[in-house]
Amino acid sequence: MRTSSAFGPRRWLIYGLLTVAAVFFLLPFYVMLVTAFKTMPEIYSTGILALPDSLNFSAWIHAWSAATIGAASEGIHGYFLNSFILVIPAVIISTAIGAFNGYILTHWRFRGSNIFFYMLLLGTIIPFQIVLLPMAWVEGRIGIAGTLVPGLMMVHVIYGLAFTTLFFRNYYVGIPHDLIKAARVDGAGFFSIFFRIMLPVSTPIIMVTAIWQFTMIWNNFLFGVVFTQGGQQPVTVAINDLVDTVTSVHMWNVDMAAAIFAALPTLLVYLIAGKYFVRGLTAGAVKG
Amino acid sequence: MGRLILKNIHKTFGKDEVLHGINIETAENQFLILVGPSGCGKTTLLNIIAGLERESAGDILINDRRVNDLSPKNRDIAMVFQSYALYPSMSVRDNILFGLVNRHVPKHEREQILQDVAHMLQLDHLLDRRPRQLSGGQQQRVAIGRAIARRPALFLFDEPLSNLDAKLRVEMRTEIKRLHQQLQTTMVYVTHDQIEAMTMGDLIAVMNDGIIQQLGTPDAIYNDPANRFVAGFMGSPSMNFIPVTVCQGEGTVWLEVREEDQTMSRLPLPPVLQSRLKTVVDRKVILGIRPEQITDPGSAREGSALHTMELKVEMTEPTGADTLVFTRLNKTPLVARAHPSTKLLQGSNTPLSFHMERAVFFDPDDGQRLA
Numbered sequence: 001m002r003t004s005s006a007f008g009p010r011r012w013l014i015y016g017l018l019t020v021a022a023v024f025f026l027l028p029f030y031v032m033l034v035t036a037f038k039t040m041p042e043i044y045s046t047g048i049l050a051l052p053d054s055l056n057f058s059a060w061i062h063a064w065s066a067a068t069i070g071a072a073s074e075g076i077h078g079y080f081l082n083s084f085i086l087v088i089p090a091v092i093i094s095t096a097i098g099a100f101n102g103y104i105l106t107h108w109r110f111r112g113s114n115i116f117f118y119m120l121l122l123g124t125i126i127p128f129q130i131v132l133l134p135m136a137w138v139e140g141r142i143g144i145a146g147t148l149v150p151g152l153m154m155v156h157v158i159y160g161l162a163f164t165t166l167f168f169r170n171y172y173v174g175i176p177h178d179l180i181k182a183a184r185v186d187g188a189g190f191f192s193i194f195f196r197i198m199l200p201v202s203t204p205i206i207m208v209t210a211i212w213q214f215t216m217i218w219n220n221f222l223f224g225v226v227f228t229q230g231g232q233q234p235v236t237v238a239i240n241d242l243v244d245t246v247t248s249v250h251m252w253n254v255d256m257a258a259a260i261f262a263a264l265p266t267l268l269v270y271l272i273a274g275k276y277f278v279r280g281l282t283a284g285a286v287k288g
Numbered sequence: 289m290g291r292l293i294l295k296n297i298h299k300t301f302g303k304d305e306v307l308h309g310i311n312i313e314t315a316e317n318q319f320l321i322l323v324g325p326s327g328c329g330k331t332t333l334l335n336i337i338a339g340l341e342r343e344s345a346g347d348i349l350i351n352d353r354r355v356n357d358l359s360p361k362n363r364d365i366a367m368v369f370q371s372y373a374l375y376p377s378m379s380v381r382d383n384i385l386f387g388l389v390n391r392h393v394p395k396h397e398r399e400q401i402l403q404d405v406a407h408m409l410q411l412d413h414l415l416d417r418r419p420r421q422l423s424g425g426q427q428q429r430v431a432i433g434r435a436i437a438r439r440p441a442l443f444l445f446d447e448p449l450s451n452l453d454a455k456l457r458v459e460m461r462t463e464i465k466r467l468h469q470q471l472q473t474t475m476v477y478v479t480h481d482q483i484e485a486m487t488m489g490d491l492i493a494v495m496n497d498g499i500i501q502q503l504g505t506p507d508a509i510y511n512d513p514a515n516r517f518v519a520g521f522m523g524s525p526s527m528n529f530i531p532v533t534v535c536q537g538e539g540t541v542w543l544e545v546r547e548e549d550q551t552m553s554r555l556p557l558p559p560v561l562q563s564r565l566k567t568v569v570d571r572k573v574i575l576g577i578r579p580e581q582i583t584d585p586g587s588a589r590e591g592s593a594l595h596t597m598e599l600k601v602e603m604t605e606p607t608g609a610d611t612l613v614f615t616r617l618n619k620t621p622l623v624a625r626a627h628p629s630t631k632l633l634q635g636s637n638t639p640l641s642f643h644m645e646r647a648v649f650f651d652p653d654d655g656q657r658l659a
Contacts (some may be wrong), residue, residue: 113652127300150331173579176373178369178370178371178372178373179373179375179376179479180375181335181340181360181367181369181373182367182375182434183361183375183386184340184359184360184361185338185340185360185361185365185366185367185387186384186386186387186390186434186438187361187387187390188361188390189392192390196375197375197377200377200378201376
């Protein structure tokens, strides 16, 4: 029920609290943004919250193409590209396999499929650290250790499967089994049913899964630092190296600009596809 | 077209046997109804006929071809589901054509079939819509259209009308029956609604606990039930079951009942029943008599097997066409069907006439038919 007066005291209270929360959470980003536009002398002479004198892009340019990371002084742009090379196939593959798993676990049950599902669920609560050694061992054995693709990509695909399967399974549980039975009588097979009946109604959950996986893999640091080296590293690792590689003075403005660069893709994904995220999550919640 | 034979079908889930040897044989172009309460195994049986579930034992023959090992698509069947099961991302047109495309029917032939089906079910103006843009009745018609387009040897219906409102359900009932006459194909129709079973079928299998309790024409099922379950399940309001004692003397057999004032009264029987009940004289049996066979004397048809008793009216339910009278005989609730103009006062006695020629008798222990 909406109250008749648009802005009663309750409303003011709610908006007040939300504003305080928003300011609290946006403050670090604000500090990053203003710092990135300042020159080093400015950073030393003004307060942390002060606005820059002018919009100075030199720190951005330096971070993108000249900053020293490890041995080379070429900025983060190469590593930025690395992250895309990693994330795009990893998201597509893990989402695709998750969709297949969900389809099988809901509509092509087999003996023990529930146990299989519960074991897979365990995968969602396994910490990153636990899989490091076994993954490294396997990758060494099959000769893809230390590579971005397929090495690091495979780690992310495997680790993400538990999540993507869970998402699709919960979504497909809400799709009536009669549909599959009807399609079987109509002469459609396992793949035909998946591609022509299930997939066309899966847009919301594909968006949820893709956003989730994109964010997880793009932001991941630990797997990147463990499983890649040199020029193969993703942007998160590069930022760490950038911050660590101190020559004479610590370039706060460059650090901040680089960090914002690294955050931009996930930010854009949420801005563009965020509404699907909410819609997909609630759709699954109601039906599951 | 479309002869279905089921031979000794068994189905077990783990340790539970849900179908205990089902035998059904239809003629060509028959309307077979599988009816029973939920959990009786009727939908499982339909899924087995369709090939969506595997039978544990037994044979399924469609047009005298054993189909046990064939997948659903190769059994020459089409199915209509309770939830309609229309493909949500496809237009009505694509829904109807899906099965034909999968079977590589040539395009010009598909278009012809689509036109025929759309015309037959008045779907012409809906062909480009998506299922969610259709009403329940329209969705149901599309689901039926999808089945018809296949021109199968056998139609399978899984409670297709239970999601529709009462008025639409009656309309669709007639429409499906009309389609059956038009298509000249055997239909197998699962329902828990005994009115649908009676009105649509020409062969009814009443199922309970994974067993066919009776297989017969609607007339046989209604008037000549094999046991108490069938008698009680078919018909609304349900058949009255009254415990009575069979007595014999002076060359006749009669039933002893207690009227409202506790006086013993004789309920005479027609000669045919008398001779059938001779074997159970002095025993308690269950008298089964349908509400429409107990009427006010004014509506009673003249007949030798008519007997009128005064019974106390506990409650009445006017349905319009007639009035249901709730009373008691032998301390057992009894429903009678009286003409709406009958004067009925709650709590007072009213004469009710029993037509005994259609009365049936059951064993009080196992419910089997005695006479």
